[in-house]
Amino acid sequence: MSTLNSEEPKERFSLKKRDFGKGFKWGVSTAAYQIEGGHQADGKGPSIWDIFTSKSGKIYQGQNGNIACDFYNKYEEDLYLMKDLNIHNFRFSISWSRVIPAGVGTPNPEGIDFYNKLIDKCLALGIEPWVTLYHWDLPAVLEQKGGWTNREIITWFKEYVTLCVKRFGNKVKNWMVLNEPLVFVGAGYLLGVHAPGKKGMKNFLPAIHHAALCQAEGARIIKQYSPQARVGTTFSCSFIEPFRPIQKDILAAQRIDALVNRLFIEPALGMGYPVKDLKFLKKLEKYQLPGDKELLQYDFDFIGVQNYTREIIKHSWFVPYIKARNIKAEKRKVPITAMKWEVYPDSIYQILKKFNSYKKVGEIYITENGAAFKDILEDGEIKDKRRTRFLEEYLAAVLKAKKEGVNVNGYFVWSFTDNFEWAEGFRPRFGLVHVDFKTQKRTVKDSGKWYSNFLKSFK
Ligand code: NOJ
Secondary structure, eight states: OOOTTSOOOGGGOOOOGGGGOTTOEEEEEOOHHHHOOOTTGGGOOOBHHHHHHHHSSOSGGGOOSSSTTOHHHHHHHHHHHHHHTTOOEEEEEOOHHHHSTTSSSSOOHHHHHHHHHHHHHHHHTTOEEEEEEESSOOBHHHHHTTGGGSTTHHHHHHHHHHHHHHHHTTTOOEEEEEEOHHHHHHHHHTBOSSTTOOBSHHHHHHHHHHHHHHHHHHHHHHHHHOTTOEEEEEEEEEEEEESSSSHHHHHHHHHHHIIIIITTHHHHTTSOOOTTTOGGGGGGGGGOOTTHHHHTOOOOSEEEEEEEEEEEEEEOTTSTTTOEEEOOHHHHTOOBOTTOOBOOTHHHHHHHHHHHTSTTOOEEEEEEEOOOOOOOEETTEEOOHHHHHHHHHHHHHHHHHHHTTOOEEEEEEEOSBOOOOGGGTTOSOOOSEEEETTTTEEEEOHHHHHHHHHHHTOO
């Protein structure tokens, strides 16, 4: 049970960094489109998010990431702040259309230069870069050719990954191929609420298969050019529970679990898609070629688990294909964040146990966890007790899993600064550091000070 809204004294948490072990990696996570801005700077080409934010009408108050946190210009300042806060691992993504404006073909030297400078500065400050290759911002030119629905994406993606590993591979040790594939194919190619705004099974199914292939192909390319690199990929994971202990709801929960938590990891592990629990995935056969089962497999050095909440699932005849729906947290009268996601620390424990139980999963990192709450800036301070409490409770659950033998060796807070939360715009604030988007002023929140003190407690 979460104690988030209770008045229990803080001392209840005697979390110590040392309990997680010496080699445990502590960091923060971000993504290019959400922080960089500089959307047309120095030869950058448009991405599907540049197009979607300007045309779809689906973003809160019509906002966009054109400037965002202006990280493109302020990266040094932000890295100094990160260092001051004792944060020594930084996860960020590369914007594909910044380094290859048309997605394929001629690279953009200035774009490459930006990431070189960013990586060099990290290293100079003792901050380890953790690079995500694809965090949702596909070059717009490629979307005109079908984007993730076109099998040619494998060739395009391999070219892009090759460029990145050749240019940055001597300095970057830790790579993540994709960020949350289910979310970008689900929201972008089934529901149409994220870029590129496509809908329906005819888009969703090929996008699933091509993303799953790129996940493994991208990893192979990194290893080919940088054999000592550590290669992972990241998944959005939620703990799924049935609404009632009856067969119908239990099966509905299993279907959602297969969709949300198993769809992309299992083909990588050589288990194929979870067709038994999710019958409509049989239709994926249409897009599969001989040899694909092998191509889908890759033995990742680590798996990035990203968890925020749990979902409660009920059977429903009205939802096509999955015959299940979730019971909103608001309705259940449980503590929620500004995203209306339930605060449920046990979720991260359950998910860690679940992923650890796959024999072939080695190391696990929590590559994202955090919370959006309404922040009030008063006299230069943000007393975001709820965020601190959230992090403490989730971390306690991570530690519990670790003590029970789960091979979890890192934790990255989403996010360093407040940023552009996709269709929700700038309203949800996830940062340890507050950003005034008018002045670009950064203010460390109390949660940021807490994290900093926690990290300082033991080297
Ligand atoms: C998942 C995504 O990777 C990230 O882009 C997003 O901002 C956070 N979670 C919060 O929703």
